[in-house]
Amino acid sequence: MNLSAFSAVVYGVSALAGFLGALTGLGGGVVVTPALTVLLGVDLHYAIGASLVSVIATSSGAAAAYVREGFSNIRAGMFLEIATTLGALAGAHLTKVVPGTALAVIFGVVLLYSAWHSFRARKETRATRSDPLAARLRLESTYPGPEGEVHYRIERVKGGFSLMFLAGILSGLLGIGSGAMKVIAMDQVMRIPFKVSTTTSNFMIGVTAAASAGVYLSRGYIDPGLTMPVTLGVLSGSLLGARQLIGAKTRPLRIVFALVVGLLAFEMIYGGFTGKIQ
């Protein structure tokens, strides 16, 4: 296969990953890396570099649609970005010390967990009391409800902040958006309403990824020849997926996708342990 044909295959695989990632809420980046390494034999470092850039593209590209709805919490997002960007910087530096085989295993585990998290039915628990820190930082806000603006409280700011730091480390270490963990920090720990958590998480993903992108670039993980079809593919796929999201019957598709993702995750873990992926 020559480079033109290879680029076309990479574009197709990335577009599919972006499309299904947007449709299921798992994100394109977390799927594109195992697809590149397991299916196409690309070195893990090139794959995470290309995937990280594509994560920025989807986050920035989808921002407009999310903002129009008025759910994202700018102050909470910015405050928590201190944790995610510092974590991402640390994680990106760690890629130099952590061996590729270990990266593959960690990636597989995180992939399994994110897949499980996105397919599980979630129950929303509303915060009953405010964390005094949330008031001091003016984190609490409102979102548009059917009968006007609904005010919400925020709990456990320190716990959420710590988990965001961890989400940042994983993002920098694995070249992913860490969307699942960001949402957990906001809705499970801080008890921020779902719609606010998911939309705020989406715009935080781009800023978090930008913090490790500089390190990736100087390390040479961002190879232009490979990143070009990956970024263009994930971007077009995810824009198409976001448009399909409204009113689509996604249940059978989700199950198929869950199986594929699970299989890829096991291949990553297996490849890491046997030294096939390094």
Added chain:
Amino acid sequence: MTDKRLEGIVARLLQTGVLLSAAVVLAGGVWFLSQNGGARPQYQQFRPPDVVLRSPAKLIRGLAHPDPASVIQLGLLILIATPVARVAFSLVAFALERDRLYVLITLIVFAVLIYSVAVAH
């Protein structure tokens, strides 16, 4: 200015950045494949690319005599810059609102991003 109007402007800024970046990457990509399309892909083993492609400053200086890989990399750099621009924009907005606490918070985030992109590693 309300937060929501501000967010609308930021969203358009981000979208424009993504579209511009995609256009540059696509143009560079077509040029890249027209020159190297027949070569064998070599991504099985990691070898860091040329130093010009790894440093934003060197890349921009080299654009006086552009080559396909640098054009793609420039497009990717524009993409990486979009969230940085977003944070810079929020910084100005919080300053206009005289919200000192959030000017400080945003400055910290901005400093981390600049450190990552601009400082050598």
